[in-house]
Amino acid sequence: MAMSLGFHIIFAMVSMAMPLLMVIAEWQWLKTGQEVYLTVAKRWAKGAAIFFAVGAVSGTVLSFQLGLLWPAFMAWAGPIIGLAFSIEGFAFFTEAIFLGIYLYGWQKVSPNAHLAAGMVVAVSGIISGVVVVMANGWMNTPRGFTLVDGIPSNIDPIAALLNPSGLLQAPHMILAAFAAVGFAVAGIHAFLLLRHPDHPFHQTAFTIAAAVGCISALLQPLSGDFLAKRVAEFQPMKLAVFEGQVHTQKGAPFRLGGIWNSDKEMFDYVLEIPYALSLMLHLDPQGEVQGFKDFPKEHWPPIGLVRTAFQIMVFIGISMMFLALWATCLVFMKKNIFQSKAFLKAMVFATPLGFLATECGWVATEVGRQPWIVVGYVKTAEAVTPMPGLNIPLVFFAGLYTFLAFIVVWLMLRHVAATPGQFEMNPRTNLTALT
Amino acid sequence: MIDLETTLAIALLVSLTFYVLMAGADFGAGIWHLLAHGPSRRDQHHLIGEAIGPIWEANHVWLILIVTILFTAFPTAYAQISVTLHIPLTLLVIGIVLRGSAYAFRHYDIRHDELHVRWDQLFALASLISPFLLGIIIGAITAGSFPISPESFFEGYLSNWLQPFPLAMGLLALVFFAYLAAVYLILETQDSSLQEIFRKRAITAAICAGLLGEIVFFLGQEGASYLWGDMTNSLWGGLIIFGTVVFTVASVRFLFTRHYWWARTCAILQVILTIWAWGLAQFPYLVPPYLTIYSASSPAITLQFMVIALIVGACLLFPSLYYLFRIFKEDSILGLKHAPKKPADT
Incomplete structure (x- = not known):
């Protein structure tokens, strides 16, 4: 299950963010009439189509797997949070319909209608992302029901949907998608720009992707900060694990690095910035931060894993922010961004970082929830299906997903490698070959 | 006034109908892809690829919709089905x-x-395997009697679907989908030699579907005794059986006389009639004999929100679908004989 989600998340992110990039490029084309923008939009659409399709089927798998693996959880949670999935279903429907129009309708509808179809794809992709993340937030901060004799009663699906975690997790996830995809696309074009400097196709593509990626990367630490405060309020133990706060403490420091030592129940090799954590969470250097030792040990998540994943996410997020600041400086100093080889190289290096950070953040939030599947109510082990021999389908799906991931990466490499040869700057003749 | 549970059950059945009519034909096209042979093999492949390209993703979302409705409105049934029919x-x-x-x-x-x-x-x-399994699953749900506390792996996870009736349902789904796809594909092309190929296939598939339907019906008396007793012994049951036979015969006749638009209409009506007859026979059971739409349903408030969400969703969905099909399928749906459009080079 975790694996399917981890796999799906990448495709969902691409499906959320790529339409925005394509729409920007197409809109620029309508505005300026320069063919190069249209070429960029079409190339991106062709590449993204693979991600959309695989994302669609892996999403279908997920809707089944929820029941196949966690039947008891689904029977329990269905009435409360199922509404979110129904909304998601319709958003997904809209996305699929207009995606069909977008991918196949270049010659069939007017340019404005085509652009509008792209916008619908972008918006519905974001909506379905938001709803799913809110449903996930509900597992962290369950709301909208009361337990009467172990049975959820007084159900309020709207309150469940608008749970405190979900509301802040959603923008964090969207920004993550935009930043990760923006950086990934920009990275690929940066790589090709290093090989073929002054290629207008790659320059245009790089500019759009980097702009989206950088703006999101600059906003992301802010959203992360809001989210951390919310976690501190509603799930203090989880935050303590994130931040490596073992004991409750006033004037807590912000800790960098560290390896969890489960025998001594403390972190080794930690670098501390005094008072920083208290200042971040409470805007007061003497604010009190709860440590996770205040909570019963059987409710602890795997501490080393959660903490490491969280650290990697924060580290990458900050690196991406600095890259974005670098880009901003270059733009403000009115330098030609494409002249700076060092910047382009850094962007190439950053290609996979956003996805890596998202996967880490996802591990942190989901493993950080363990041993619960619905925090405070249902434990993961209680919800799993009674069917024996579960290893067989799990191993099989692992193999299947590895295979699909391998194929997608390979197809993308072909896609990238095909660019310069087929793309002499005469898009008109080449475009017919693409559609 | 229809109650909430029935409304949602109807929504399930409507989604299933659309899924079979659209995605079913998608699967069927895949089957014809596998069976394509002869000198025009490449053209057949091309036609199939072109026909399903813009719409296949949207077609398959119906399945996601079915799963989400089942999961939200009838969670107990969803859990029971996913445990017993895990494999x-x-x-x-x-x-x-x-x-x-x-x-x-x-x-x-x-x-x-x-x-x-x-x-x-x-x-x-994969196009061949998926509809077969889908038919098996529907057949097993129809047969019902899921074990509550199974004593062996076989009893708990295999015995319910490894039965003649579900397996026959699997075959029926396969043939039905192939039949639908062949009838649709005739109207997707202007090339008369391709039309002839798919005309012959549609006739074969229609006859096979008719025969298999009889076999399934026969097996159903044993395998799904809870529901099928009503069907064989009542007036409306007799009318439905008569109706499907009439539509099959009419469709084959129109295929012989090359009235393709009418042949397709009859095929669609036949499918709709079959699914709704099944739904009516099933009512009010989800998984007979224990789980009905009342015993397996969520609390009323969830159902209310669900109905609202479905209504709002439908208001967005159907115009969008209409738009999609108008763009890509206008000619083939109306059966217009325009000059063939220049096929895109792939």
């Missing part, structure tokens, strides 16, 4: 993944080489 459901999911991925890898790739043949084969093979 065929998992296999179905694998089939769907491979099919979609193979199609995407084949058609959205930037270069063209021999590997595409392999993707095509995978696509076609």
Whole structure:
């Protein structure tokens, strides 16, 4: 299950963010009439189509797997949070319909209608992302029901949907998608720009992707900060694990690095910035931060894993922010961004970082929830299906997903490698070959 | 006034009807892809690829909708079905993944080489397996009597679907989908030699579907005794059986006389009648004899929100679908004989 989600998340992110990039490029084309923008939009659409399709089927798998693996959880949670999935279903429907129009309708509808179809794809992709993340937030901060004799009663699906975690997790996830995809696309074009400097196709593509990626990367630490405060309020133990706060403490420091030592129940090799954590969470250097030792040990998540994943996410997020600041400086100093080889190289290096950070953040939030599947109510082990021999389908799906991931990466490499040869700057003749 | 549970059950049945009419034909097209032979093999493949390209993703979302309605409105039934039918459901999911991925890898790739043949084969093979499993699953749900506390692995996870009735339902689904696809494909092309090929196939498939339908009906008296007693012994049951036979015969006749638009209409009506007859026989059971739409349903407030969400969703969905089909399928739906459009080079 975790694996399917981890796999799906990448495709969902691409499906959320790529339409925005394509729409920007197409809109620029309508505005300026320069063919190069249209070429960029079409190339991106062709590449993204693979991600959309695989994302669609892996999403279908997920809707089944929820029941196949966690039947008891689904029977329990269905009435409360199922509404979110129904909304998601319709958003997904809209996305699929207009995606069909977008991918196949270049010659069939007017340019404005085509652009509008792209916008619908972008918006519905974001909506379905938001709803799913809110449903996930509900597992962290369950709301909208009361337990009467172990049975959820007084159900309020709207309150469940608008749970405190979900509301802040959603923008964090969207920004993550935009930043990760923006950086990934920009990275690929940066790589090709290093090989073929002054290629207008790659320059245009790089500019759009980097702009989206950088703006999101600059906003992301802010959203992360809001989210951390919310976690501190509603799930203090989880935050303590994130931040490596073992004991409750006033004037807590912000800790960098560290390896969890489960025998001594403390972190080794930690670098501390005094008072920083208290200042971040409470805007007061003497604010009190709860440590996770205040909570019963059987409710602890795997501490080393959660903490490491969280650290990697924060580290990458900050690196991406600095890259974005670098880009901003270059733009403000009115330098030609494409002249700076060092910047382009850094962007190439950053290609996979956003996805890596998202996967880490996802591990942190989901493993950080363990041993619960619905925090405070249902434990993961209680919800799993009674069917024996579960290893067989799990191993099989692992193999299947590895295979699909391998194929997608390979197809993308072909896609990238095909660019310069087929793309002499005469898009008109080449475009017919693409559609 | 219809109650909330029935409204949602109807929504389930409507979604299933659309799924069979649209995605079913998608699967069927995949089957014909596998069976394509002769000198026009490449043209047949091309026609199939072109026909399903813009709409296949939207077609398959119906399934997601079915699953989400079931999960939200009837969670107990959803949980029970996913436990007992774990194995065929998992296999179905694998089939769907491979099919979609193979199609995407084949058609959205930037270069063209021999590997595409392999993707095509995978696509076609998965198209064959998935509807078979889908039929098995529906058959097993119809038969019901899921074990509550199974004593062995076989009893708990295999015995319910490894039965003559569900397996026959699987075959029926396969043939039905192939039949639908053949009838649709005739109207997707202007090339009369291709039309002739699919005309012959549609006739064969229609006759096979008719015969298999009888076999399923016969097996159902044993295998799904809870529901099918009503069907055979009542007036409306007799009318429905008569109706499906009439539509089959009419469709074959129109195929012989090359009235393709009418043949397709009859095929669609036949499918709708079959599904709704099944739904009516099933009512009010979800999984007989324990789970009905009342005993398995969520609390009323969830159902209310669900109905609202479905109404709002439908208001967005149907105009969008209409728009999609108007753009890509106007000619074939109305059966217009325009000058053939220049096929895009792939």
